[in-house]
Amino acid sequence: MKYFQLDILSKGKKESIVLKAENKEEALNLAKLKKGGIIIKIQETSPPLEDRIKDIQDKIFSFLKEKKVKQDSLIAAIRQLAVMTNAGIPIYDALQEIANSSMDNALRDILKQVAEDINSGISLSESIENFKYQLGSLTVTMVKLGEQTGNMPEALMTLANILEEIRENILKFKKAIRYPLITLSAMAIAFVVLIMFVVPKFKSIFERFNAELPVPTKILLWLEHSFSTYGLQILIGIAIVVFTIMYFYKNNENFKYQIDKYLLKIYLIKDIIYYATLSRFTLVFTELVSSGIPVAEALDSAVAMVDNSYIKEKLDMVKVYVERGVSLTEAFKETELFENMIIQMIGAGETSGQMDSMMRKVSDYYRMKFNYILDNMSSYLEPILLTIIAALILLLALGIFLPMWDMAKAVKAR
Numbered sequence: 001m002k003y004f005q006l007d008i009l010s011k012g013k014k015e016s017i018v019l020k021a022e023n024k025e026e027a028l029n030l031a032k033l034k035k036g037g038i039i040i041k042i043q044e045t046s047p048p049l050e051d052r053i054k055d056i057q058d059k060i061f062s063f064l065k066e067k068k069v070k071q072d073s074l075i076a077a078i079r080q081l082a083v084m085t086n087a088g089i090p091i092y093d094a095l096q097e098i099a100n101s102s103m104d105n106a107l108r109d110i111l112k113q114v115a116e117d118i119n120s121g122i123s124l125s126e127s128i129e130n131f132k133y134q135l136g137s138l139t140v141t142m143v144k145l146g147e148q149t150g151n152m153p154e155a156l157m158t159l160a161n162i163l164e165e166i167r168e169n170i171l172k173f174k175k176a177i178r179y180p181l182i183t184l185s186a187m188a189i190a191f192v193v194l195i196m197f198v199v200p201k202f203k204s205i206f207e208r209f210n211a212e213l214p215v216p217t218k219i220l221l222w223l224e225h226s227f228s229t230y231g232l233q234i235l236i237g238i239a240i241v242v243f244t245i246m247y248f249y250k251n252n253e254n255f256k257y258q259i260d261k262y263l264l265k266i267y268l269i270k271d272i273i274y275y276a277t278l279s280r281f282t283l284v285f286t287e288l289v290s291s292g293i294p295v296a297e298a299l300d301s302a303v304a305m306v307d308n309s310y311i312k313e314k315l316d317m318v319k320v321y322v323e324r325g326v327s328l329t330e331a332f333k334e335t336e337l338f339e340n341m342i343i344q345m346i347g348a349g350e351t352s353g354q355m356d357s358m359m360r361k362v363s364d365y366y367r368m369k370f371n372y373i374l375d376n377m378s379s380y381l382e383p384i385l386l387t388i389i390a391a392l393i394l395l396l397a398l399g400i401f402l403p404m405w406d407m408a409k410a411v412k413a414r
Contacts, residue, residue, distance in 0.1 A: 005045040006031050010037045018048055025349035069134050071167050073104035075160050077111065078139075082156035091152075092118050107185050112136060123147065137304035138162065138284060145291055155291070162287050166280055169370065171294075173276070176377040183385055191392050192227065199224045199400075206403055213403055257309040264310060271373055277311050278337065279366035286359040296322060311337065328355070 004027040005018050017034075021027035024042055031039055077098050087244035092115050099111035110131050117127035127146045139159060140394050146155030199220050206213060206221075213221070226234065248255040264270045281302050288298035299319040306312040314335040321331035329347040332338050338346075342362055351356025373380070 003047050005043055006039055007041040009040055010036060014040070020044060020047075061239050067111070069107045070104050071163065071170075073102060073107050074135065074139075075163050075167065077102060077107060077161040078156050078160040078163070082153045082160065085156070086153035091124060106134065115307065137301050141288065141293065141297070141301040142291075145288075145293055149292065160288060160293060162284060165283060167274060169279065169367075172371070172374045173272070176374040179378065180381045180385065184388070187389060191396075194396060195215070195220065195224050196227055200228075201401055202404075214398070216395055216399035217403050219395065257313075258310045261310040264308070268373075272370075273308055274311070274369040275373060277306055277308050277365055279363065279370045280305055281315060282359060282363035282366055286356060286363050289359065311387065363412075 002022070003018055003020055004024065005016060006027065007014060007016050017031065019027045019030050019034075020110075021030055027042060028039060080098050081091075081094055084097070085091060089097075091184075095111050095115035095118070099108045099115065102108045102111065114124070114127045114131070118124060125140065125147050126136060128140050128143050133271075142155045142159035143152075146152035149155065201226065203221060206217065245259075249259055250256070257263060261407050263273055278348075284305050285298050285302035287293065288301055293301075296319055299315075299322065303312060303315045303319070306315060317335055318331040321334055322328060326334075327350060329343060329350050332346055333343050342365070345358055346355075346364055349355040352358075
């Protein structure tokens with residue numbers, strides 16, 4: 001929807017109004033219905049301040065209240081649907097049964113709506129398309145494939161297997177970072193406790209001597225003053241910053257792109273994102289091509305599964321090159337995302353006509369690299385954790401003991 005400013009001459013008086021409409025014609029019709037008179041001028045304008053504020057409020061409320069379908073529930077529902085359709089149960093009855101037994105409220109509502117759509121004559125793929133955001137583009141693609149081939153149970157089972165593997169990778173990642181997160185959290189809590197309850201006891205001692213304090217001690221005293229005086233404000237500020245980053249990351253494409261691009265420069269994180277993304281992309285692309293979906297459509301669905309905007313932009317180029325008649329091998333090479341060995345493997349598969357089997361090997365390679373990083377996450381993070389621990393202990397030790405040594409020297413001198 002756009003906003004238009006109209007200058008209207010009515011009953012000898014000129015006035016300006018702002019209307020919301022799809023185009024100028026619609027705005028003109030709305031103005032005639034509401035005001036009548038003679039329209040002197042019409043031009044597109046920016047939204048009024050109150051509309052902009054309302055739009056931001058609506059986005060924030062939708063962001064907070066957004067219902068997401070749990071991956072476990074979706075996979076279970078797809079497997080149930082595959083089994084029931086394979087047994088000859090009508091899709092409408094199967095969807096109603098699965099919806100009634102689902103514990104996920106968001107998924108239950110979606111399944112019931114899809115069942116009602118089918119009952120009114122709409123195809124399963126057309127109905128699922130309305131819930132593309134909640135269920136994913138891969139689900140829409142595989143349902144369409146099932147309808148095209150007439151083998152819906154097999155398409156649904158393949159979909160469930162793909163989602164299951166993606167889910168397992170996510171669980172592996174969460175398990176791998178659990179120990180470092182717990183360690184960092186414990187360190188942060190211990191440091192704050194020491195700052196809040198130990199440092200104040202030494203502060204009164206230091207103040208008696210009115211001596212020049214070393215830099216580490218000044219840092220500790222500044223942290224103690226900040227936490228004790230502005231502790232609540234700091235927590236609120238951190239929460240606001242985190243929420244703001246999350247909000248703009250989800251609602252602002254340019255902000256998300258810059259963050260995603262920056263993440264690919266950070267130690268370890270860049271490797272996790274890179275191999276996880278390419279593992280997911282090649283897995284989905286391989287399964288779709290093996291199922292008989294055209295390369296261009298398979299690329300669309302596989303790229304849609306990519307979360308990182310920077311990598312997604314690179315992979316979007318592949319479809320553009322393929323549609324121009326460039327070979328898949330050259331298209332992948334132009335992205336500069338794939339190693340030379342991978343390009344050679346894809347080229348060999350394309351030349352021999354065994355693209356699906358070669359892409360399966362490529363997918364296995366990226367899965368292996370991703371799993372290797374996760375399995376060795378502790379060894380990668382140990383030096384970082386030890387450095388942080390050593391830095392905090394050194395700060396505490398120097399901040400407390402340096403002035404005490406100075407005071408002891410001063411007492412001896414007397």
